[in-house]
Amino acid sequence: xxxxxxxxxxxxxxxxxxxxxxxxxxxxxxxxxxxxxxxxxxxxxxxxxxxxxxxxxxxxxxxxxxxxxxxxxxxxxxxxxxxxxxxxxxxxxxxxxxxxxxxxxxxxxxxxxxxxxxxxxxxxxxxxxxxxxxxxxxxxxxxxxxxxxxxxxxxxxxxxxxxxxxxxxxxxxxxxxxxxxxxxxxxxxxxxxxxxxxxxxxxxxxxxxxxxxxxxxxx
Amino acid sequence: xxxxxxxxxxxxxxxxxxxxxxxxxxxxxxxxxxxxxxxxxxxxxxxxxxxxxxxxxxxxxxxxxxxxxxxxxxxxxxxxxxxxxxxxxxxxxxxxxxxxxxxxxxxxxxxxxxxxxxxxxxxxxxxxxxxxxxxxxxxxxxxxxxxxxxxxxxxxxxxxxxxxxxxxxxxxxxxxxxxx
Numbered sequence: 256x257x258x259x260x261x262x263x264x265x266x267x268x269x270x271x272x273x274x275x276x277x278x279x280x281x282x283x284x285x286x287x288x289x290x291x292x293x294x295x296x297x298x299x300x301x302x303x304x305x306x307x308x309x310x311x312x313x314x315x316x317x318x319x320x321x322x323x324x325x326x327x328x329x330x331x332x333x334x335x336x337x338x339x340x341x342x343x344x345x346x347x348x349x350x351x352x353x354x355x356x357x358x359x360x361x362x363x364x365x366x367x368x369x370x371x372x373x374x375x376x377x378x379x380x381x382x383x384x385x386x387x388x389x390x391x392x393x394x395x396x397x398x399x400x401x402x403x404x405x406x407x408x409x410x411x412x413x414x415x416x417x418x419x420x421x422x423x424x425x426x427x428x429x430x431x432x433x434x435x436x437x438x439x440x441x442x443x444x445x446x447x448x449x450x451x452x453x454x455x456x457x458x459x460x461x462x463x464x465x466x467x468x469x470x471x472x473x474x
Numbered sequence: 475x476x477x478x479x480x481x482x483x484x485x486x487x488x489x490x491x492x493x494x495x496x497x498x499x500x501x502x503x504x505x506x507x508x509x510x511x512x513x514x515x516x517x518x519x520x521x522x523x524x525x526x527x528x529x530x531x532x533x534x535x536x537x538x539x540x541x542x543x544x545x546x547x548x549x550x551x552x553x554x555x556x557x558x559x560x561x562x563x564x565x566x567x568x569x570x571x572x573x574x575x576x577x578x579x580x581x582x583x584x585x586x587x588x589x590x591x592x593x594x595x596x597x598x599x600x601x602x603x604x605x606x607x608x609x610x611x612x613x614x615x616x617x618x619x620x621x622x623x624x625x626x627x628x629x630x631x632x633x634x635x636x637x638x639x640x641x642x643x644x645x646x647x648x649x650x651x652x653x654x
Contacts, residue, residue: 266650388650403650404531404534404535404650405534405540405541405616405650406530406531406534406615406616406650407649407650408531426535426538429531429534429535430535430536432531432535433528433531433532433534433535433536434532437528437531437532438528438532444527444528
């Protein structure tokens with residue numbers, strides 16, 4: 256039972272806060288000898304596996320590090336192009352770590368804005384007026400819960416499908432936002448939230464929600 | 475559903491006199507800085523506005539009140555829930571205009587003005603103008619443009635303190651999705 260991440264989106268659709276609580280990382284590190292039997296390609300500034308699957312390495316996994324050193328996009332840490340590097344027999348044997356690529360902050364920003372637009376479309380599609388908008392998006396690996404306040408701020412939580420008590424968590428997040436972000440006079444509205452107290456309290460709220468599974472009345 | 479909060483267990487009671495003194499210090503300093511009652515009123519309104527836009531989220535988070543569908547509902551929520559929550563007083567809602575877009579809040583007591591007397595040289599000062607700004611800012615965040623002013627003020631010799639609120643229009647820009 257886990258809560259994967261939290262997003263807060265402002266009125267205009269911009270992401271103002273993002274926190275990854277638990278990201279299941281499926282990473283595999285293996286030593287390879289020439290020639291490499293996986294077909295690699297460049298996608299979105301990253302080197303990903305386009306064909307070939309073995310030992311936990313799947314299509315779509317990105318190259319995360321070579322010989323223990325993290326890569327930099329499609330270049331190694333030294334600045335050589337990875338695809339070229341892996342074509343040279345002299346560079347082998349090489350140890351490569353593959354895994355699901357992390358979302359960059361730009362990608363997260365874009366996804367948040369896209370969700371904001373989908374949310375608006377969702378409300379317009381509603382046959383009844385005054386729809387609450389998208390409250391939950393369910394897939395087999397996660398559930399996305401969304402709560403929009405009367406002032407237009409959206410609190411989005413991605414959690415395990417079996418995790419309970421997310422509604423109470425969303426309300427609690429609203430309280431934490433109204434306390435530690437808004438009552439901080441140095442925080443400007445609609446801007447990214449950079450308040451330590453907000454981070455700390457949010458983390459403890461997430462811990463409580465994960466453990467209890469629900470936000471019942473306290474002891 | 476009772477709203478539980480870890481905060482209530484940590485004695486959040488504050489001395490209301492400290493609050494009155496703080497507000498008083500604020501107003502007198504503004505008077506010294508601006509030396510013009512009208513200017514001070516404007517500054518108090520601006521400060522109240524900045525408080526209001528933040529306070530509304532706290533209010534919505536704690537009171538779980540839903541969206542109000544007309545101005546009468548709004549008036550009731552302001553008088554019975556909001557004022558009670560923040561100032562501990564419950565003003566009465568009266569003097570509705572025939573079109574239902576204006577009403578008065580009659581305050582019998584006002585915690586901001588405990589022990590305060592206005593001197594003669596500040597006869598144009600609206601001492602509690604912060605409240606007008608707070609109401610204006612808070613309602614603007616829930617898409618209502620209102621005009622708020624003091625119609626009567628006990629500090630200036632009237633019998634009661636009366637805040638007059640007038641609905642101007644619904645703010646259509648930046649509506650949260652789902653409201654039309």
